[in-house]
Amino acid sequence: MKEVSEIDLCFSLRVRHLLHLHVATGVQRYFLQxxxxxxxxxxxxxxxxxxxxxxxxxxxxAIRKILKKYDKIHSSENGKLFKSKMWAEHIEILQSPWLIELGAFYLNLDVLDGDELNEVSGRFSCDLSVTPPTMTLMLPDSLKMEYDLTCAVCLESVFNPYALSCGHLFCKSCACAAAFVFIFQGPKSAAPDAKCPICREAGVYAKAVHMLELDLLLKTRCTNHWKKRYNAERAGIRKQNMQGFD
Known part of the structure; x- marks a missing residue:
């Protein structure tokens, strides 16, 4: 568990640093340009x-082969149980929201040429016209991962998405509504005992991940829908501000 946790942490930190450069704003963006x-x-x-x-x-x-070999040698189900435990502890690397962000990053760059880019971006695909909208990752050994981009609260494609530490995706406004906080406060301001609307796990808002690359992907590929949701969120923020003054 310690080694798997370190792998997940290393991956998350490195992706976060990489994407921070891509979605930089203000003075930092000017400097990078x-x-x-x-x-x-x-x-x-x-x-x-x-x-x-x-x-x-x-x-x-490597992890899958180790667990499979362990069960084969010991004639047990412990490898499968360990895999389930990784899911429960949210350290199964293929379920990391940062992997979705990395996929969105490459799909946002798909207008560029280059064999190296095509080699990696070809592993990711995204179909936002189907129900549910899905991002797909293809890995060796016929390993295929599909990520549902539907918000479980409003049942639409996620807008201004956040991933809670349990791994579930929500629109920012929907996550805030579920946690009983204002949109302008953000999901991270939720109470420590606030629960995920899907799995009901508590304490999952503090380390919520703002999915900026995924939001950029949806903005680019679903422009009209994105603008409609943007205007609706702004209207919601103004309404909540007025309620705050009252």
Whole structure:
């Protein structure tokens, strides 16, 4: 459990750092754009992302083979039980919201050319026209992961999405409503005992992940829907502000 936790933490921190550069705002974004005149940061980001995908692939296959071999040698079900425990502890790396963010990052770059980019981005696909809208990740050994991009509260494609530490995705406004906090306060301001609307696990809001790359992907590919949801959220914030003054 300690080793798997370290793998998950290492992956999360490295993806967060990588994507922070891509979605930088304000002065930092201006600095990065100026720096790109001299250094190809985007190419470096693609390379780092490729290494992270290899990291996921290598560790996922290794862990699965170890658990399978353990059960075969000891004629037990302990390997399967350990895998279930990883899911329960939210350290199963293929269920990490940062993997969804990394996939959205590559799909946001799919307008670029380059064999290296195509090699990695080809593992990810996204179909937002089906029900439910889905992101798919293909890994070696015919391993296929599908991620449902539906908010379980409003039953629409997630808008301004947040992933709670239990792994479930919600629109920011829906997560805030479920936690009884204002939208402008954000999910992280929820009470420590606030529960996930799906699994009812408590304490999952404090480490919620703001899915900026996924939001950018939805904004780009579902422009009209995204604008409609944006206007609705802004109206909700203004209404809540007025209620706060009252």
């Amino acid at each position: 100026f720096r790109q005149c001299f250094i190809n940061d985007q190419q470096a980001m693609v390379e780092k992302g490729r290494m992270l995908i290899e990291y996921v692939t290598m560790n996922t296959i």
